[in-house]
Amino acid sequence: MTDGPEIELEAPAPRRPGLLRAARAALAAAGVGEGHLAIALVEAHDIARLNHEHRGKEEPTDVLSFPVDGPGPTAGPRELGDIVICPEHTADLEEAVVHGVLHLCGHDHETDAGEMLALQSRVLAELARSSADHRGAPPAGGGGGPPPRGGWAAADRTRRPRPPGQRRDATTRAGFVALAGRPNVGKSTLLNRIVGTKVAIVSPRPQTTRRAIRGIATGEDWQLVLVDLPGSQRPRDALTERMQRRTERELRDSDAALVLLNGEQAVGPGDRFIAAAVTAARIPCVVAVNKVDALDHPRTVAALSAAAELELPPEAEIFPISARTGAGVQPLLEALVGLVPEGPYLYPPEEPTDLPAEVRLAELVREQVLARTREELPHAVEVEIDEIEDRPAGTLVVHAHLWAESESQKSILVGRGGGMVRAIGTAARGEIETLTGRRVHLDLTVRVRRDWRRDEALLDRLGIE
Ligand SMILES: Nc1nc2c(ncn2[C@@H]2O[C@H](COP(=O)(O)OP(=O)(O)OP(=O)(O)O)[C@@H](O)[C@H]2O)c(=O)[nH]1
Ligand SMILES: [Mg+2]
Incomplete structure (x- = not known):
């Protein structure tokens, strides 16, 4: 029995x-x-260095392969080697991966x-066909045309927005959009709401x-x-430092950003800091002023003009929205779709997130902790799922624990006679049952x-990168 080849992908997030x-x-x-x-996946200066060291060439290149074991017999599974790709110098990342893997083999x-090049074309054509099938798109005419290019590296940021639902040929748009905004x-x-x-x-x-959570809308x-x-x-501690680093990394790796402001509050230094980070990431962006359901007309107008004062690229459009009621979200969504590159879907369309099940369940428990605690306690608690047992009778048994930072926090969380932890458990169980459709x-x-x-x-261990 074999689990198939093990592939390690060392790419800057997102996956x-x-x-x-x-x-x-x-x-x-x-x-x-x-x-x-x-x-x-590496930066241009890294691949240029490797190209110099191993091939004596001074310039950056698209892909380098470093085979280890040859095709002969080995003591264990074959150590195939490493592939290094520079997205900045690669028109098609999938093609580069296939190219590198074939070299390693x-x-x-x-x-x-x-x-090799004939095999490479066959693999790419097959990949293109399977992703078209996956999306339910019509098969490419005659099947003999060139395979479509992958969309990650070749992001063309000058495209005109096109509203969702309006099909143009068989092309799709797909990309990562960072939601940036103050707490x-x-x-x-x-x-x-969007997912x-x-x-x-x-x-x-x-x-x-606490984590960068990816929601997928198709x-x-x-x-x-x-x-x-x-x-x-x-940043105040290792946790908040990680949260901050993650934000910067995700912004760099996204195709577009949405800067979200709270219409109920004045634009402040935190918003300006975020605007500067988005501008520095040099990705297209839009701005949304949220919570307009709580504002009257003059306050909405004032919030929109304050948003216009932020130092962002002048083409960044501004949308008044209410995430709570859904008002204004559709036009915002259409603008976002217009900002991401043409390219194949990045995730199966039926998946709403790439979060592991344990993390999703742990978050649902934490949400109930947040709803019931005050002051410093909400920030002092983390939830870890130890085990999810799938019982044959159809019940899901979830073993989890709450981490607190001190005995006194623990006694608040347990509550008198265990009342607090029971209330958290009952509410979280309901949420988990809704999510899984199972008895929990x-x-x-x-x-x-x-x-x-x-x-x-x-x-x-908690997956907070
Ligand atoms: N009135 C109103 N309240 C909203 C709206 N959107 C979110 N809220 C409320 O604002 C609070 C914060 O919402 P979250 O979605 O958790 O905010 P967030 O930006 O993800 O916050 P952090 O994760 O802490 O950075 C919650 O109480 C929401 O119910 C809105 O459109 N209108
Ligand atoms: Mg949040």
Whole structure:
């Protein structure tokens, strides 16, 4: 028995699932059923250095392959080697992955009689066909045309916006959109509204979102992967430092950004800081002024003109919206679709998020903690799912625990006679049942771990990158 080849993708977030698919297809085409390889996406100066060291060429290039084990017998699964790709110098990342993988598998287009490039074309055509099938798009005419190009690296930022639902040929648009905004402006509420289901938890407390949560919205011919960023703020500990670093990284790696403002509050230094970060990331952006349901007309007008004062690229449009009621969200969505590049879908259209099940469930429990606690306590609690048991009778048994930072926090969370933890458990169980459509038994325990927010190993384990 084999689990198939193991592929490590060392790409700056967000994840690039299409690259793994391309690597698997190329391995299968080369007849490699087992082995390990790594793919790294790097900056131009890194690939230029490698190109110089290994090939004596001074300039950056698109892809380099470093095979390890040859096709002969090995003691264990084959160590295929590494592929290094520079997206900045690559027109088609999928093609680069397939090219690199075929090299690692022992093919060489410089010495063969055209076999490697023929195999590469076949793999790419097959990938294009399967992603068209996946989307339910009509098959490419006659099947003989060139495979469509992948859309990640070749983002053309000058395209005119095109409203969703309006099909043009068989092309699709897809991309990552970073939701940037101060804590509590309504980023998670908006993400859930656009995705159509609860992916990110919401609370009246600032800094509710700790991880960059991706929500996937798919229309007839577009897909937006919305990255719900933790609200930007001054880093105070390892946890908030990670949240901040994550924000900067996600912004750099996104195709577009949405700067969200809270219409109920004046534009402040936090908003200006975010505007500067978005401008520095040099990605197209739009601005949305949220919570206009709570504003009268003059206040809405004032909030919109304050938004126009932010230092953002002049083409950034401004939209008044209410994430809570949905007002104004459709035109905003259409503008966002216009900002992402043409290209194939990045995730299966039926998936609303790429969050692992454990994290989604843990967040639903944490949402109930946030709803019931005050002051410092909401920030002092994290939830970890220990185990999810799938009972044959159809019940899902979820074992989880709440981390608190001190005994006194623990006793608040447990509550008199266990009342608080029971209330959290009952409400969270309802949410988990709604999400999974299963009967759920939730087993919650409260534990103390001093300074968990500074505990890098625990943060790793909790998936807070
Ligand atoms: N009135 C009104 N309230 C809203 C709207 N959108 C969000 N809220 C409320 O604002 C609060 C914060 O919403 P979240 O979606 O958690 O905000 P966030 O920006 O994700 O916050 P962090 O994760 O802490 O950065 C919640 O109480 C929401 O119910 C809106 O359109 N109108
Ligand atoms: Mg949030």
